Amino acid sequence: MSQPKIIAYLKPTCGWSQGVRAILRKYQLPYEDRDIVNVLEYREEMIQKSGQPFSPCVEVNGELLADVSGQELEQWLIAKALVQANDRPVETPTDQGCSGEHHGEIPVRINF
Template sequence: MKIIMYTKTGCPWCKGAIDLLNSKGVTFEEREVRGNAIFYKELVDKSGQEKTPTLDIDGEILADVDADQIAEYMKGKNIPGF
């Protein structure tokens, strides 16, 4: 499973999402969109919006979600530990 998380520095929901995935031992790539035009464009192109955190999980987009929504998604996909 490949996970890309689009984040913004100072975003409390991003911190919650990062903490959740780290606590479950889930590997992901973090892409900070502030100050990075390429990552920002990817975020908007993939999700149609600019809010964070937004996750790309094997091509499925979870836009503007919090840790509870991420956990619910992972449970629904039977990801171990959720």
């Protein structure tokens, strides 16, 4: 199988973005990780290509998957015969958003 060209528009710490990265690592697929939080040009490019502001967005051989989870990306890659399904474990959930600990949020107690 030849390696697809992959550009991933991702946030540095988002759970959805980490799930996409986990799937790309699982299948050992090289990709360009475009940080849409710290590089405004990448965010604008993603919005222009996808027509919407939600991430992750993953472009594979010119085909864009908008607002996709790692789990959805894996299913798509298998359906397109770009990878063969395998049982390799992933180190992070592939279908989960961000929780407080992903952003370093600390619960605040308010006393009245």
